Amino acid sequence: TVLGDCTSMILEALVSLSSHAAPEVSRRRSQRLQQIFASNPELLDILKDSLYGWTVALPRVASSNDEIKQTRTLEQLSNAFRLLSAHGIDMKGFNDLVTSNLQSGVASAIKLSSPNAITSVASGNTELSRVLQFATSSRGDHMFSPVIFDSTSQGNIASGFKMLVEQFEGSTMCTELQRNLIASLKNTTGIEQIATLWLTVVLMTFQSLQDSENGEWLNLPTGHPESFAEEAYSFSLEILDRSAYDDAVDWRLQALSLEIVASQAKSQGQCFRGELVDALYPILERMGTNNAALQHHAVTCLSIVSDSCEYPSASELVIQNADYLVNAIAVKLNTFDINPQASQVMLMMVRLCGSAIIPYLDDLIESIFAILASYHGYPRLVESVFEVLNAVVEEGAKVSPRAIQPAARTIPSPRRPYKPINIIDVVAQLQALKKRPYHTCPSTRSPEPDPEISPIREPDETTQPSTSEDPSPPSKALTLVYTITQQTTHHLSTPSPALRRLLLTLIASSIPSLSPQSTTQADNDATFLPLVATLWPHITRQIFSPTLSTSQTSTPLADLPTLLTALQTLTIISQHGGSFLLSRFSDLLPKLQNLYRQLQQAMLHEEKTLGRSRASRSLKFKTWDQMVGLLVTMVVYVGITREMEDAVFEMLGGEALLRRREGVRDALEGLNPDAVWSLEEEGNSKKDEGWDEKWEKRKPVVDGWEFKDVEFR
Secondary structure, eight states: OHHHHTHHHHHHHHHHHHHSSOHHHHHHHHHHHHHHHHHOTHHHHHHHHHHHHHHHHHHHHHTSSOHHHHHHHHHHHHHHHHHHHHTTOOOGGGHHHHHHHHHHHHHHHHHTSOHHHHHHHHTOOOOHHHHHHHHTSSSOOOOOOOSSSOSHHHHHHHHHHHHHHHTTTTSHHHHHHHHHHHHHHHHOOHHHHHHHHHHHHHHHHHHHHHHHHHSSSOOOSSOOHHHHHHHHHHHHHHHHHSOTTOTTSOHHHHHHHHHHHHHHHHHHGGGGGGGHHHHHHHHHHHHTSSOHHHHHHHHHHHHHHHHHTTOSOHHHHHHHTHHHHHHHHHHHHHTTOOOTHHHHHHHHHHHHHGGGGGGGOHHHHHHHHHHHHHOTTOHHHHHHHHHHHHHHHHHHTTBOSSSSSBOOOOOOOOOOOOOOOOHHHHHHHHHHHHTSOOOSSOOSSOOOOOTTSOOOOOOOTTSOOOOOOOOOOOOHHHHHHHHHHHHHGGGTTOSOHHHHHHHHHHHHHHHHHHSTTTSOHHHIIIIIHHHHHHHHHHHHHHHTOTTSOOOSSSOOOSOHHHHHHHHHHHHHHHHHHGGGGHHHHHHHHHHHHHHHHHHHHHHHHHHHHHOHHHHTTSHHHHHHHHHHHHHHHIIIIIOOOHHHHHHHHHHIIIIIHHTTOTTHHHHHHHHOHHHHHHHHHHHHHSOOTTOOOOOOOOOOOBTTBOOOOOOOO
């Protein structure tokens, strides 16, 4: 009698031993147990009673901190279901109990997840360049990172739950679980909803694997897995249709919804292309979030969808479905939806597809400027919108102005340097004049025609028209770049320093593609030079802004990052504007002298405080160095008048020349090489504290003459 009462305990021990063992050992033990049950059918009822107890205890065990007990309980449940199913035991009475306790068990395990781990994942920020490089690869990663149960111990619990769900295949339990999961998705919230959606993903994954192996869905006695997948997919789209910036929607719920979309794409293959009209927009939106885990999920989902629909790459998928995305974005922009999701989707489109997507965006650009005109008081919205415009300009600047194809970036040719006239040049000119005919007095006869000058002829009807073709109209990409650059100037008065720097960067990116080196001369006269004239006062206002005030402290200038960006932008404009800017620089020269003195004083003070090596990496040194670069560009590409020469030598002939700053010596030699030689000799004679390097002496070279060293006293 005593041994008979221990049957249940012994049976549970045997099931536990067969579950918690190496795979080969576990398989042999399970086969032995099946033989025991075949010879003793009454033991199956005892095992069924034990299964009931384990199922009831599952939520309590899952909520405990005993990880070993959690893992063994899940293994016992999986093994018991497998043994009972192998002997055809009716499990209908367990359907509701198992499905409800399974959901409760997963929810309890999720609640035990480390809050700090979830926060660190949610607050992570993957660099956009890495995300885009991953997304645009021909075949990206097809494995999702764990959303929940991400640690090693939690991974064991997740494997236990997955193994338990796998035992339901081919049974009525699977159909009941599907029905309960769909109902719970719509009736639960919070952690319970996340647990239900996670179980849905697990079940759909098993079904997808079974379908790929057998070429059909699970051979279930009842139920419709297609209907289950459609219901889950429909719910996922409802979650993804909500803004990624909605704090009421847990990011884990969004990530699991992306996994369901990817699973549905795998199942439908190329037929899923029809679903892209609804699914593509929310995927791209989540690629632009600051949540690293959700961002990675979106990239992986896009890669799976691209491969399942048989597109060559994710970029090609977006380009071929650009009409869907443009329509969705236009609806939000035209209704003045100020949420940043539309701009994020547009940003992802441009970054993913590059210049190929630009021809589709002309109407959207107009809507964007309409929003900027109405909502300029929303700094975050304006910044997100200009991030999109900056991306459009950067991609548009990479193509040629006449067609959407790569174009080589050109740099304007510098002005011809100044060359003093020597005696050899004078003799050559006199000899050339001597060869020309000489007339002692004016003659009444007609002058002989110059053979190098063609006579002017009257137009003749028989004259053939010119074979030169008119230049083709600029491409849409170039037109959009020009429009964006022109409209950007109206927003440079914003009080946000970060936005001003973004706008200045945008202008700097657009100038090379609009310059005369990228367009025809007609385009230069009609568009580029007027644009430069429009940009000039706005850029210079950023350099000499009232916010840049001097003081008696060691920091004479405020907002140096904006000043540095403005100087960089003006340098690029000067390179491409050429002599058109000469009069403007002449008027601006006194202010440039004053600013240069302030920057040099701040830089020298920084060197005394930090030392030369550390100071060379400081923002003050970089700003001074960029100021020197602007002056060099002015001399080389714009040119200066004789009246400006002394001021230029005063600025560039000191620290900039002594420190061998690139381009300074060549620029000054083009103005007056004798003055440069004099400054170098004077610099060599001085013993500057902390600076022992001297210039290489370059003496004048004249045949038959030898110059001695000059000593300055």
